[in-house]
Amino acid sequence: MLKIQAESNVPTAYGEFRMIAFAEVETDWMPHLVIIAKNTDFSKPVNVRFHSECITGEVFHSKKCECGQQLDAAMKFMHENGGMIIYLRQEGRNIGIINKLKAYALQEQGFDTVEANLRLGLPADDRNFESAIEILNILNIKDINLLTNNPDKLQFVKNSNIRLNKRIPLQMNSTKESENYLKVKKDYFGHLLDDETTLF
Numbered sequence: 777m778l779k780i781q782a783e784s785n786v787p788t789a790y791g792e793f794r795m796i797a798f799a800e801v802e803t804d805w806m807p808h809l810v811i812i813a814k815n816t817d818f819s820k821p822v823n824v825r826f827h828s829e830c831i832t833g834e835v836f837h838s839k840k841c842e843c844g845q846q847l848d849a850a851m852k853f854m855h856e857n858g859g860m861i862i863y864l865r866q867e868g869r870n871i872g873i874i875n876k877l878k879a880y881a882l883q884e885q886g887f888d889t890v891e892a893n894l895r896l897g898l899p900a901d902d903r904n905f906e907s908a909i910e911i912l913n914i915l916n917i918k919d920i921n922l923l924t925n926n927p928d929k930l931q932f933v934k935n936s937n938i939r940l941n942k943r944i945p946l947q948m949n950s951t952k953e954s955e956n957y958l959k960v961k962k963d964y965f966g967h968l969l970d971d972e973t974t975l976f
Contacts, residue, residue, distance in 0.1 A: 778907060
């Protein structure tokens with residue numbers, strides 16, 4: 777059972793957010809985090825983003841993915857429109873940073889992101905969004921707009937007690953380095969990506 781272990785206001789480049797740490801025990805050094813924009817109206821469907829940790833894209837600005845751009849765009853969107861980001865500690869589609877770097881090395885040999893994971897004996901995507909649903913229930917949020925291109929996230933919500941009011945796309949421009957990564961997202965995982973339109 778996840779519990780609120782700590783919370784505080786955190787000023788950011790995109791405005792001030794309330795940050796809450798969720799973990800089973802307070803000694804967990806890698807809790808799930810939630811940031812909630814100050815202007816969030818909880819009487820209406822809440823804008824929500826389930827965002828999985830990506831240290832390479834968010835901290836080191838890797839061009840191999842759009843995760844850092846998506847997080848920045850989501851923070852900007854939440855500050856302007858109200859809402860929250862549930863930041864889940866499942867690095868590299870939940871294979872961890874060491875395996876992620878091993879997968880990167882295989883990608884340098886010509887394998888795509890799915891092929892690299894499978895060659896390492898790992899799932900193509902081992903993420904789970906049940907913790908996000910649990911957090912929404914702890915916060916007593918029952919009606920949401922979900923910022924995502926990922927049909928798996930939509931299905932997790934549809935299979936839960938949370939009402940999905942609508943999907944809000946969160947699409948970034950591709951780069952030369954991320955083009956194949958995004959193609960695999962669309963072709964293999966069925967992500968809802970437009971070939972032409974950049975929505976953020």
